[in-house]
Amino acid sequence: MGSLASAKIVALPMVEKHSVPEPAVAAVKPPAAEISATGATANASAPVAVAEIPVPEPEPVPTVSLTKVLRSLLAKITRERIITAALACISIGALFLFWYLGTKYRLEFYIRFKNVPTPYEVYQQLTQVGLSNKYLVNIAISVRRILLGFFIALSIGVPLGLAIGKYQRVRDLFMPVVEIMRPIPAIAWVPMSIMLWPNNEASIVFITFIGAFFPILLNTIHGVHSLDGVLIRAARCLGASEFRLFLNVILPGSLPHIFTGLAVGMGVAWVSLIAAEMISGQFGVGYFTWEAYSLVDYPAIVLGMITIGFLGLACSGIIRMVGSLLMPWLAFAPGGKR
Amino acid sequence: MTMAVAGTETNKGFIDVRDMGVTFGANDDKVVAVENVSLNVQPGEFVSLIGPSGCGKSTLLSIVAGFVKPTLGEARLDGKAITKPGSDRGVVFQQYSLFPWLSVRKNVEFGLKMAGVDQSKRNTTARALLDLAGLLSFENHYPDQLSGGMKQRIGIVRALATSPQVLLMDEPFGALDTQTRVVMQEILTNIWQQFKISVLFITHDIEESIFLSDRIYVMTARPGRIKAEIKVPLPRPRRAEMTDTPEFMNLVQELKGLIREESLAAMAPEIKDRGLSGFGMKVGPKGVGEIF
Ligand SMILES: Nc1ncnc2c1ncn2[C@@H]1O[C@H](COP(=O)(O)OP(=O)(O)OP(=O)(O)O)[C@@H](O)[C@H]1O
Numbered sequence: 024m025g026s027l028a029s030a031k032i033v034a035l036p037m038v039e040k041h042s043v044p045e046p047a048v049a050a051v052k053p054p055a056a057e058i059s060a061t062g063a064t065a066n067a068s069a070p071v072a073v074a075e076i077p078v079p080e081p082e083p084v085p086t087v088s089l090t091k092v093l094r095s096l097l098a099k100i101t102r103e104r105i106i107t108a109a110l111a112c113i114s115i116g117a118l119f120l121f122w123y124l125g126t127k128y129r130l131e132f133y134i135r136f137k138n139v140p141t142p143y144e145v146y147q148q149l150t151q152v153g154l155s156n157k158y159l160v161n162i163a164i165s166v167r168r169i170l171l172g173f174f175i176a177l178s179i180g181v182p183l184g185l186a187i188g189k190y191q192r193v194r195d196l197f198m199p200v201v202e203i204m205r206p207i208p209a210i211a212w213v214p215m216s217i218m219l220w221p222n223n224e225a226s227i228v229f230i231t232f233i234g235a236f237f238p239i240l241l242n243t244i245h246g247v248h249s250l251d252g253v254l255i256r257a258a259r260c261l262g263a264s265e266f267r268l269f270l271n272v273i274l275p276g277s278l279p280h281i282f283t284g285l286a287v288g289m290g291v292a293w294v295s296l297i298a299a300e301m302i303s304g305q306f307g308v309g310y311f312t313w314e315a316y317s318l319v320d321y322p323a324i325v326l327g328m329i330t331i332g333f334l335g336l337a338c339s340g341i342i343r344m345v346g347s348l349l350m351p352w353l354a355f356a357p358g359g360k361r
Numbered sequence: 362m363t364m365a366v367a368g369t370e371t372n373k374g375f376i377d378v379r380d381m382g383v384t385f386g387a388n389d390d391k392v393v394a395v396e397n398v399s400l401n402v403q404p405g406e407f408v409s410l411i412g413p414s415g416c417g418k419s420t421l422l423s424i425v426a427g428f429v430k431p432t433l434g435e436a437r438l439d440g441k442a443i444t445k446p447g448s449d450r451g452v453v454f455q456q457y458s459l460f461p462w463l464s465v466r467k468n469v470e471f472g473l474k475m476a477g478v479d480q481s482k483r484n485t486t487a488r489a490l491l492d493l494a495g496l497l498s499f500e501n502h503y504p505d506q507l508s509g510g511m512k513q514r515i516g517i518v519r520a521l522a523t524s525p526q527v528l529l530m531d532e533p534f535g536a537l538d539t540q541t542r543v544v545m546q547e548i549l550t551n552i553w554q555q556f557k558i559s560v561l562f563i564t565h566d567i568e569e570s571i572f573l574s575d576r577i578y579v580m581t582a583r584p585g586r587i588k589a590e591i592k593v594p595l596p597r598p599r600r601a602e603m604t605d606t607p608e609f610m611n612l613v614q615e616l617k618g619l620i621r622e623e624s625l626a627a628m629a630p631e632i633k634d635r636g637l638s639g640f641g642m643k644v645g646p647k648g649v650g651e652i653f
């Protein structure tokens with residue numbers, strides 16, 4: 024016992040951390056090198072050593088080999104996934120079948136399929152008009168409007184939401200305005216927006232922005248509020264300044280909710296954009312669809328609708344993908360990602 | 362115990378709490394959580410704080426950590442009044458407090474990152490600490506992939522990464538099962554001996570407080586005061602077998618007696634307030650004894 028204790032004292036001065044008053048950079052350096060050294064000596068001398076702790080086996084590091092890659096790909100085709108894919112095919116197939124049968128037999132039971140184009144007509148429309156310049160330009164313009172409106176909403180909504188969520192005073196200042204503006208649907212902004220902005224393009228982007236902004240803002244605020252207070256306290260006593268706390272704790276901690284806001288915001292942005300394009304637009308997919316209606320070009324109406332559907336799907340898919348890339352830890356979170 | 366440390370230059374990490382009083386709320390909802398508490402932790406000493414639920418243990422720890430300001434008195438670290446949280450005091454919480462979005466290693470690096478230490482230095486320090494905790498092979502896992510005991514071990518080394526002078530621990534093993542607890546206690550003693558750091562440790566568990574500490578403060582029921590201060594003369598290093606020795610047993614008995622009184626005192630007011638008829642019972646001629 025006595026010899027052990029003295030051995031400890033001899034080993035101790037190596038840990039010089041207490042010689043430096045501030046635990047900042049300089050203080051941290053010495054232990055960095057020595058922890059392993061003291062750890063090794065202690066393990067050798069102290070009977071109660073870390074080595075005794077039953078540590079579960081680490082997961083084997085996968086080595087790259089072709090058979091393994093193939094096998095892992097095969098393993099991904101599980102029963103579960105096959106069923107999921109089959110059900111997806113059935114549900115989409117049923118929709119097309121209903122459409123096909125409805126137009127083939129010209130169903131008339133309250134809803135009227137009389138003027139609805141057949142799937143084949145829409146397909147022809149796609150191959151003829153669809154790949155024309157006009158159609159593609161319309162898509163490009165809509166996408167540009169969405170991206171502009173959405174990213175402006177994101178870059179105002181997220182920081183403002185973080186600040187409102189964190190500071191009572193900011194909340195007191197902004198929330199009354201938010202509460203009044205929020206119930207006004209983006210479409211109701213169309214006349215005001217046309218008056219407000221110098222050109223048509225800006226007013227449509229503005230309406231898209233309004234649509235995306237509130238879901239992003241409110242979900243960000245909610246994200247900050249649902250952050251566990253103990254994490255903030257932990258960060259504080261690890262020396263996080265106010266700014267670093269925001270960047271390293273509050274932002275990543277609210278990220279799951281922010282992404283919920285982004286997904287919802289993107290959906291509402293599309294709704295608002297299409298409505299705005301239909302009412303006031305030149306160009307854009309919404310305009311394309313409405314114009315087709317005015318020109319009694321029925322297949323083009325359906326083509327426009329399907330295009331909108333695909334664009335919306337692609338946008339929310341991208342958001343989900345970026346989300347899972349930025350938040351890999353969610354795959355392990357209790358309750359899972361679904 | 363403090364003698365060994367005095368030989369080295371580690372005379373830092375002296376916690377001094379004087380005439381501390383904490384009152385929450387005002388007027389009608391006023392709660393006196395802590396009253397007239399004085400306690401200290403010498404540099405390199407392991408001190409436990411034990412007492413009935415709600416007696417203000419966490420409140421005291423929050424003051425030393427810098428989260429709460431006392432109503433009366435003050436807390437000092439090495440002579441300097443404590444006003445806000447800082448990395449000179451490592452804190453381990455009862456709840457799991459790892460950042461779920463950071464890998465295990467990045468969690469341990471967090472304090473160093475806040476201090477502006479560069480990436481490669483952070484990396485080596487964190488890996489050395491994880492090795493110490495026996496969790497190096499989990500460095501790239503996320504906290505949600507770990508068991509409760511692993512999370513708390515990481516919580517401890519994360520708090521140590523910035524080389525704090527003191528470690529404040531609020532029932533860190535409270536959520537763990539008995540087996541894991543025992544292992545964690547041995548790990549903690551091991552780490553404490555290597556770092557020669559002052560520890561203020563809060564617990565409900567009498568055996569745990571004896572096994573770990575040099576000194577134990579027993580608190581009264583709310584409002585919390587210091588009821589007794591008990592030295593633990595057991596030799597170091599402590600081993601699991603020591604819990605069967607008569608010295609250990611005697612200390613357990615002594616503490617049990619002290620705490621039982623307080624636990625009863627903590628419950629009594631509520632029982633009195635409600636009145637015994639509140640339990641749907643009649644107070645018999647022999648009084649309360651008949652009912653209990
Ligand atoms: N923020 C607060 N506001 C009002 N009252 C509080 C607050 N924090 C604690 N209290 C009260 O102070 C008293 C002491 O609380 P504290 O959490 O310190 O007890 P504790 O000893 O840690 O209990 P436990 O062992 O159950 O964790 C309790 O009665 C509690 O209700």
Ligand SMILES: [Mg+2]
Nearest residue numbers: 418419420531
């Ligand atoms: Mg507590």
